[in-house]
Amino acid sequence: MKFIHDLIEKQKPMFEKGGKLEKLYYVFEAGETFMFTPPDVTKAKGVQVRDAVDLKRVMMTVVIALIPAIIFGLWNVGYQHHIATGEAASLGEQFLIGLQLSLPIIIVSYAAGGTVEAAFAVFRNHPITEGFLVTGILIPLVLPATIPLWQVALASAFAVLVAKEVFGGVGMNILNVALTARAFLYFAYPAAISGDKVWTYLGDAAPVDGFTGATFLGLAVEAQNQGVAVADFVGKTAHWASDPLSLFIGTIPGSIGETSALMCLIGALVLIWTKVADYRIIVSGVLGALAMGALLNVFAGDAEAVKNGVEGAKYYAYLDMPSYYHLIIGGFAFGIVFMATDPVSASQTNNGKWIYGALIGVMTVIIRVLNPAYPEGIMLAILLMNVLAPLIDHYVVNANKKRRLKRATV
C-alpha cells in the first residue's frame, strides 16, 4: 500500500500553504487520513504512547451497530409495499424495492450535509471530523421511504448548519443533529412526514381493501377517540399484523430504519458491549417509559362501565394500552438506542445520564398519549432533554463541588 500513500503524498504540495489549492487543504487531508492513519507521533512532552482508538473508529462502531436496522429497514420498505398492494414477491424483490427507494435518500443525505460540513471546514480552516459519518446515515433512517429527495437535502443541510456548525461544529452542538433534521421536516413540511399516506410506498399499484396508511401511533389515537382498546382496534383496522411479536420484529409501517425493536436491541447490545453508548441512558429510558405507561394505566378508566352505560364512567383506550407496547411501537427503540445516547448532546455525567434517560422515557409516553397532535413523542422528548441535559449536569457537578467544599471544613 506504500505506493498509494506515496502517490497521495505527491499531491500534497498542491494543497499546502502557497499551493494552488491551499483552500482545499482540509478536504484533501480528510481524504488522505480516511485512506491512511497518518504517521503522526506523540509530542516530546506528554504521553509517549496513545490508545489505539480514534474518533473514526468510534463513529464506525455506531455505523456497524446500525447495520441490522438498515438491512431490516430496506427489506421492510419493500415488504410494506407488497402487503399494501397485495402482490406476492420474493425476499429479494422486496429488498430491491427498499434499496431503490432508500439508497437515493441515503446518498442525498450524505451529500447535502457533507457539503455543508466540508464548506465550513474550508472556510474555518479546521479538519473535517467524522461525526457526519453517523449523522448522515441516521437521517435517512428516521424518514419515511416516500419522502421527496429535495426535502432530504434541505433537512440534512439545515441540520448540519443550524444544529451543529453555528454552535462551533462537532462536539459543541446542543441538539442531536439527525433529530434536528427530522424535526425540521416535521414542522416545515408536515404533510410529507406526519400524514397518513406517507408511510407506505405504493407506486402505481392500487392498495388492497382495508388499506390504512397510518402507523400504529396514528391508529392508537384513533382507538382512543372511538373508545376501543388499542390492540383490538389496530388488529381490526390495520392490513398488517399488529400482534406484539410483529411489532417487536418490526414488520409494520414507519420510517425506514425505526420499525424493528429487535434490530435496535441488537444494535444496543453492540453499542453497550463496545461501551460506545452508555447503558445508563438506554436502561433508564426503557424503565422510564415502562413506568410512565404503567402510571397512565391507572387513570385509564373503566371500559366495562362505559359499555354498561354507567353514568359518568369514562374510558381512555390509549392510557389503557399495556406499557410495554411503548417500547415496540413507533421510533422509541431506535431513538433511545441511537439518538439519545449521542454523547455530545446527552448528559455527560453518570448520574446525569440516569436522569436524562429516564426523563426521555417518561416524556415520550406523555407526548404520545396525552398530546394527540404529535403522534410520535420520542423525537420531541429527546430534543427537549438535549436542551435540559446541561442543566442536569450542572446540578450533578454542583453536588460534587459541594462535597469537595464540605471536606474543607472537616
Place this chain on the structure above:
Amino acid sequence: MSNNVKLKKGFDIKLVGEAAESIAKNIDTPTTFAIKPEDFPGMIRPKAVVKVGEKVKAGDPILIDGKLEEVKYTSPVSGEIVEIQRGERRKLLAVVVKADAQVEYKEFPVKPIDQVSKEEAQAILLESGVWPQLVRRPYAIVANPSDSPRAVFVSAFDSHPLAPNFEFTLKGQESYIQAGIDVLKKFTPKVYLGLNGSKSSALFDGLAGVEKNKFSGPHPAGNVGVQIHHTAPVTSGNDVVWTISPEGLAQVGKLFKEGKYDAKRIIAVAGPKVDTPEYVETYAGVNLETISAAKIKGDNVRVISGNVLTGYAVGKKGFLGYYSNMVTALEEGNKARFFLSDGWLAPITSRLSFHKAFGLLGSTSKKYALDTNTNGQDRPFAVTGSFEKVVPMDIYPMYLLKAILAYDYENMEALGIYEVAEEDLALCEFIDVSKHDIQKIVRQGLDTMRLD
C-alpha cells in the same frame, strides 16, 4: 492503624521489556551530566551561576531560579562546566558538567539528627541541592522554603508502566530513608507513607514515625496525588503539603548522615526497544549516550527520560531528567497505515486500547510493544464518561479541563485543580479518543492559578 484503600478505577498499560533485577555491567562510563530547568515547571527565571570552564564538586550550585534564589540546584558530580545550552531567545536549556573520573563531594556538616534544628536542616537542604526533591502540592512545583506544610506524603511504590522496583533500587538504604523521615519531621507534624497494598515491603514496612496507608488497584494507585486524595486531601490553594519520592528521602538521609549530596541513582532501562532490559547505576542528569549505545536497539527509536506516561523524549544523546527514575525506549510510530489493513477500519490486535470500539481486539492483559504513533488526530471532545474511569478521585476530569481551557478560576478551584498534577490525569491523555494534550492543559491550569 493503617487503612487499606482499594482502588478500582485506573488502567495498567502493560509493555514488553520489563527490567530484570540486575545491574548492567559493560556500559562505558558516561562523561557528561546536566541539570535542566525544564524539569522544574515552577521555575520562573532560571539562571546559571557558573561559567564554562569552572570546576565544581558534587553539591556545588550551578543553577538557581531568579525568583527563588534560596533554592540551589547543584552539580550531581564533580568536574568542569563544559557547556551552558541555550535555546531561542537565550532561554537556558541545560548546564552541562564533564565528570571527573572520581567524584569529589562538597562537605556538609554532620550532626546527630535529633540535635539539628529546623533552621539548620533547611539551610543544608537548600544549599546542597537536595531541596528540589521536595515538591509542593497544590501546583506540583519545588517546595518554597517559607511553606509550613501540613504533612509530607511519600508513595512507596511506582505504578507507572515498566517502573522500577524500589525494593531493588533502594535495597539496603532503610537507614537513610528513616533518617530522611526524621529530618522531614522537623518541618511538618505528619509524614504519610503510601504502601503497595498487594505486597509487603522489606524496605518500607519497618519505618517508624510515619502513618502508613495501603493502596491497591491499577495505576495510578501509586501516584502520590491519588494517595493524598484518599488520605487527607488538599482543600485550598493555601493548604500546603509536600511530597517526596523514596529516592529523595534516601538522598535527604544520606545528606545528614554522611554530609554529602549523593546523586547516585539506580535507574531502570526498559521498553520494547531495549536489549536485555535491566538496571543501570549512574547519577542524576546523566547523558544517555553510553547507555543507549550499550542497550538500545535500532535507529528509529524514541528514548524517553522517565516512563511512557509522564516522561519526555530526550533522544539517544539526551540527559536524564532530575526526577526520572528510568529510561524507556520505544519504536517511533512514524509510518502511515492503510485503513483496511492496519488503520482505523481494520481489526487489530497489536495495539493496546482501553476502549472496545469496533476492531480493537487486543486483550488488555497481554504485554505490548507499543510505538509512538498517535493512532488518530486531534479532534474536539466528543466522547464522554471515559476519563472518569481512569481517575480514582472524586473529580470530574472533563469539567475540570474545560474550566482550565476557559480560564474559569472559580470552577477550576471548585472542581479540584489543587488536587491534581499532570501525572494524575496522564491516563486520560492516553485513552483520549480526541487526542488532546491533557497534561499540558493541567499544567496550564496550575500555572494560571499559581501566577494570577
